[in-house]
Amino acid sequence: MIDRLLFWQPLVAAAYLALLPTHALTFWRSTTFALGALLTLAVAMAAARHRAPSIPAPPRAVTLAFVAWGLWSTASLAWSVHPDYTAVQLRREVAWTLLAAATFFVACSDARTWRGFVVTALGSFVVLATFAGVQALTVGRWNAGVWHGDVGLWSTWLVLVAPFTLTLLAPPPGGFADRRASLVGGVLLLALLLAAARATDNRMVWIALAAVFATASLLGALRWRASLRRAPLRWLVPLLCLLVALGALFADAVREKAQQHHPPQTSVAQALATDPRIVLWDHTVERIRERPWTGFGFGRGIIGDELRAALRDPLLAHAHNVFVSQWLQTGAPGFALLVALLAALATAHAASLRSADPTRALLGVIGLSLLAGFVVKNLTDDFFFGSNAKEFWALNAILLGYDARLRAAMAAARSPG
DSSP states (O other), rough: OOOHHHHHHHHHHHHHHHHHOOOOOOHHHHHHHHHHHHHHHHHHHHHTTTSOOOOOOOOHHHHHHHHHHHHHHGGGGTTTTSSSHHHHHIIIIIIIHHHHHHHHHOOOOOOOHHHHHHHHHHHHHHHHHHHHHHHHHSSSSSHHHHHSSSSHHHHHHHHHHGGGGGTTTOOOOTTTOTTTHHHHHHHHHHHHHHHHHHHHTSHHHHHHHHHHHHHHHHHHHHHHHHHHHHOOOHHHHHHHHHHHHHHHHHHHHHHHHHHSSSTTTTOOOHHHHHHHHHHHHHHHHHHHHHHTOOOOOSTTTTTTHHHHHHOTTTOOOSSSSSSHHHHHHHHHHHHHHHHHHHHHHHHHHHHHSSSHHHHHHHHHHHHHHHHHHHHHHSSSSOOSSSHHHHHHHHHHHHHHHHHHHHHHHHHHHHHOO
């Protein structure tokens, strides 16, 4: 019975991870989420009764920061300008997100499940990106709303999954490096990632992807200095080529965006200077000054109707910056707690990076790169919300869950007897 439980729990979690990026199979996504949470509870109860392997504790700072952020967000229900909306958002964005994180932390118990989750995340990306390409070629256009929710959600998910392509360069058990085969696979994955990102016409995705790969390269060079000294061109040339490609694609996306939404003679600089988000941020800051300490209540769209009416744009229904949005919702304490939560995650991943164990160091590089890309992507939007937020926490929980098992194994090996 316990063996079957330990088999099905990560399998159901993997199914949920595969379905997270798509909005076309919401019934099955909800079903796998609920079943995964129930199986996680059963595994935790079995572990508490010593009928299943013990579950290590997650990093204390991350746990405390998440609980503090969640409690303050919940407290905002008392002063929310739309309490019914806040109550729904608390359930979806705090309670369900916590369940998702717990599910993946418990599920990622060894190298096998770690590699299984990485294959699931990358495989889901390949399937959905290929489908988008086929749709664009056969129908004449890619309809992001059908399978991916919208362009913003899809481009953010690309940033979240990008760090896991590093596993194709790392040796087992953390990676899949197998000389030429993994190198070819990595190049093909990267090409598909760039093509999928370009199809979104999103500008910020290029800066976020540059942050991901620049962070990974810098941390990898610092962690494996000896390898860098032995073959510097092997590290630097691919990075420089990638950054040049990302810069060129960013410039192309900016030019196309300017041509679509401005007169032909409008320069790129003028297009960026007249971005409607600048007016939105000015207006949002004015609203923050009305309630600087409490905010208006938890929920990304807490004053969405007011913003749409004031700015006369249906797309400007939230702050379009994760930090400004948090301050608008839950005041200065909520903003500080979000920063503390992200800092706690960064500290936990940095501890992995500093480990003598190369697999833990790889987890640290991936975690810090993921965090860098997600923060940069959300400087002009707020996708700490919905499926992207759950994907963010699921991937972090996978990293922290596997790292916790590696730490426990190292501690057991050092203990006498």
